[in-house]
Amino acid sequence: MQQNRSQVTERDGLFELEAGSDVLDSPRYNHDMAPTKVRERTWNKWHITALWVGMSICVPTYTLGGVLTAYFGLTVGEALLAILFANVIVLIPLTLNAFPGTKYGIPFPVLLRSSFGILGSNVPCLIRALVACGWFGIQTMFGGLAIHLFLGSVFDGWKSLGGTGEVIGFMIFWALNLWVVIRGAESIKWLETLSAPLLVAVGIGLLVWAMPNVSMTELLAIPPKRPEGASVVSYFAAGLTAMVGFWATLSLNIPDFSRYARSQKDQILGQIFGLPLTMFLFAALGVVMTAASVKLVGVSVSDPVTLIGHIQSPVWVAVAMALIIIATLSTNTAANIVSPTNDFQNIAPKVINRTKAVILTGFVGLALMGHELLKKLGLIVSDVSLETVYSNWLLGYSSLLGPIAGIMVVDYFLIKKQQLDLAGLYRDDVYPAWNWSGFIAFGVPVVLTLLSLGSSAFSWFYSYGWFTGSALGGLIYYGLCAMRAQPSAVKTPA
Numbered sequence: 001m002q003q004n005r006s007q008v009t010e011r012d013g014l015f016e017l018e019a020g021s022d023v024l025d026s027p028r029y030n031h032d033m034a035p036t037k038v039r040e041r042t043w044n045k046w047h048i049t050a051l052w053v054g055m056s057i058c059v060p061t062y063t064l065g066g067v068l069t070a071y072f073g074l075t076v077g078e079a080l081l082a083i084l085f086a087n088v089i090v091l092i093p094l095t096l097n098a099f100p101g102t103k104y105g106i107p108f109p110v111l112l113r114s115s116f117g118i119l120g121s122n123v124p125c126l127i128r129a130l131v132a133c134g135w136f137g138i139q140t141m142f143g144g145l146a147i148h149l150f151l152g153s154v155f156d157g158w159k160s161l162g163g164t165g166e167v168i169g170f171m172i173f174w175a176l177n178l179w180v181v182i183r184g185a186e187s188i189k190w191l192e193t194l195s196a197p198l199l200v201a202v203g204i205g206l207l208v209w210a211m212p213n214v215s216m217t218e219l220l221a222i223p224p225k226r227p228e229g230a231s232v233v234s235y236f237a238a239g240l241t242a243m244v245g246f247w248a249t250l251s252l253n254i255p256d257f258s259r260y261a262r263s264q265k266d267q268i269l270g271q272i273f274g275l276p277l278t279m280f281l282f283a284a285l286g287v288v289m290t291a292a293s294v295k296l297v298g299v300s301v302s303d304p305v306t307l308i309g310h311i312q313s314p315v316w317v318a319v320a321m322a323l324i325i326i327a328t329l330s331t332n333t334a335a336n337i338v339s340p341t342n343d344f345q346n347i348a349p350k351v352i353n354r355t356k357a358v359i360l361t362g363f364v365g366l367a368l369m370g371h372e373l374l375k376k377l378g379l380i381v382s383d384v385s386l387e388t389v390y391s392n393w394l395l396g397y398s399s400l401l402g403p404i405a406g407i408m409v410v411d412y413f414l415i416k417k418q419q420l421d422l423a424g425l426y427r428d429d430v431y432p433a434w435n436w437s438g439f440i441a442f443g444v445p446v447v448l449t450l451l452s453l454g455s456s457a458f459s460w461f462y463s464y465g466w467f468t469g470s471a472l473g474g475l476i477y478y479g480l481c482a483m484r485a486q487p488s489a490v491k492t493p494a
Helices: 046-054 064-071 074-106 108-116 124-155 161-184 186-212 216-220 231-247 248-253 266-275 275-295 305-309 314-347 353-369 370-376 386-416 435-450 458-462 465-483
Strands: 007-011 013-016
Touching: 007 314, 013 074, 013 124, 013 435, 046 124, 046 266, 046 275, 046 314, 064 074, 064 108, 064 231, 064 275, 074 216, 074 231, 074 248, 074 275, 074 386, 108 124, 108 248, 108 266, 108 314, 108 386, 108 435, 124 248, 124 305, 124 314, 124 353, 124 386, 161 186, 161 353, 161 370, 186 275, 186 314, 186 353, 186 386, 216 305, 231 248, 231 370, 231 458, 231 465, 248 314, 248 465, 275 305, 314 353, 353 370, 386 465, 435 465
Parallel strands: none
Antiparallel strands: 007 013
16 A cells, blocks of 8 residues: 655665655656665766766867867966866865765756755756757767768778768767667666776777877977967966866766765765876877877877778778777766756656656757758758867856856755755655745856956956856855755754
């Protein structure tokens, strides 16, 4: 017989919900959004390390050094330091926002119900989802190109398809991504665990191939593309902010993964082991490979897919492309599909289940890449490039997402004191429908960021957007909650 009232139990610091009819019948609940059971939290530190290795080794990471030198005016050495420092910094919100996911087994949208309201959580969720769908499209474009080059190395006539072959590759890779996520969290865990050592091996192989053809001394001595005599501080800070922005999205929705962690120790160590060094080394590899590409293939090439495509041996091209397909798949499924899948479900959990949300994510990503796909088919002509969109997004979206990260940390650690009403997050009678403190704390930094674009005196507010946004958002939220004399904690029933 079904119990009427939900019960919450605690085991070794991990909370578990035994849902009663009050939650099961709620429009805010479905099976996919439900808190994970303690027995389902099977990811140890090595699984989480593998998750970050799998997400970090991808084409965009490879191109980061080039983005920082070309668009942010840094030297190669400054660019690599910015990448390392940024990923150490972003570990802070990643680790902190992972805590409630591990403790309560809840995904990102459900956690946001505490700080933005039961219905209000949909606003930051959809902001996060749109960005993820855009990145899903960009990564799928890289994966589709790898499939096109793989098929071109296996079948002689495939290369003649040109852009049409790339679009076919895009659709194959697109469908493969959706299939993996529809199968659930365990399939993602094993994909990341199996692909991580392969990806490390690919990186080592590329480095061995490139090193005899590049001088590190000459590479580090290349002058920066900024005005002569200009202070490095502002350029470095802008690049640092952009690199923090690279994982700004994951610093929000990390509970989508930490809800499967065995313990807080596992999620902390896994992230420390997996993120900063992987990002630094693979970005450094990209710098080295780009510099060596002139001697290797006769032309400067800034992405690994195109570079490997220049190799004359069909066998090596096929092997390399297969590994790049795995690398891009491991990044895309975890970083860019899981979050919008949960975010879209949050709109109407009883109507949108995981499968429907995955398909919706796929079609939004497809629509956002429609312009690029039509270009490849020769149906339109345009000078807008993926590289331009990519570099502009890094700084822009980090400025908008920073306040959400600050609000989440302040709400959980300072306002709620790490105590949430687990059943109440799935009902309408505990937390407000709209928490206006969250929206004011989010809106003020965003408005100031947009206004700073038109003012040279306040351009620093935009340039350092993630830092200014997260700090100001957190402070405003804390102040508003203190003024309202909000209860410091909601006690979890034993």
